[in-house]
Amino acid sequence: MWYLYGFALLAGVANAIEPGQNATLAKVTGQPMLAGVFCFALAIVCFLGVIIVVRLRGQSPTDAATRVPWWAWPGGILGAAVVLAQLYISEQVGAAPFLCCVITAGVIGSIALDHYGLIGFERHCASRWRILGGVLMVAGVALVAVF
Numbered sequence: 001m002w003y004l005y006g007f008a009l010l011a012g013v014a015n016a017i018e019p020g021q022n023a024t025l026a027k028v029t030g031q032p033m034l035a036g037v038f039c040f041a042l043a044i045v046c047f048l049g050v051i052i053v054v055r056l057r058g059q060s061p062t063d064a065a066t067r068v069p070w071w072a073w074p075g076g077i078l079g080a081a082v083v084l085a086q087l088y089i090s091e092q093v094g095a096a097p098f099l100c101c102v103i104t105a106g107v108i109g110s111i112a113l114d115h116y117g118l119i120g121f122e123r124h125c126a127s128r129w130r131i132l133g134g135v136l137m138v139a140g141v142a143l144v145a146v147f
Contacts, residue, residue, distance in 0.1 A: 012103075015099065015102075015103075016095065016099055018086060019086040019090035019095060019098055019099065020090065020095055022035060022036070022039055022083060022086040022087050022090075023086060023087060023090045023091040025038065025039070026087045026088075027091065032087040032088060035087060036080070036083050036084060036087055039083055040079075040080070040083070069120075071119055072119075072120070082102070085098075085102070086098075093145075096144050097141070097144055097145040100137075100140065100141040100144045100145070101141055101145075103137070104134075104137040104138060104140070104141045107133070107134055107137050108134045108137070108138075111126050111130050111131065111133075111134055112126070114126070114130075
């Protein structure tokens with residue numbers, strides 16, 4: 001399972017690059033909403049490509065008619081909020097402070113989600129070490145934003 005951490009690290013690098021791409025597209029075109037729609041359209045094309053590859057490899061598709069909790073459906077809305085923040089905020093505050101805030105808020109939020117076992121995650125106690133890690137990330141955001 002070590003390779004999964006490699007994919008997570010690649011996702012982190014992509015997460016650092018994406019706000020600049022999206023903000024530049026919005027700025028150069030002068031159409032932030034159109035830039036956001038383009039980003040999502042391209043993501044849909046990528047997902048469709050992955051679906052084709054997965055099906056060609058003989059893996060069974062996920063049952064679309066399974067019982068899905070209500071809170072699982074609006075995930076796309078949260079994704080849109082992230083892209084909107086990239087389009088309107090990242091250029092104003094800078095790449096590093098923007099991403100620090102996004103990642104730190106994600107880590108602190110995930111500590112709470114893990115602790116209470118919310119939205120499908122298994123419970124993992126918010127130990128003092130996890131909480132200290134969150135506090136250190138907040139301190140890191142402050143350092144990056146100030147300096």
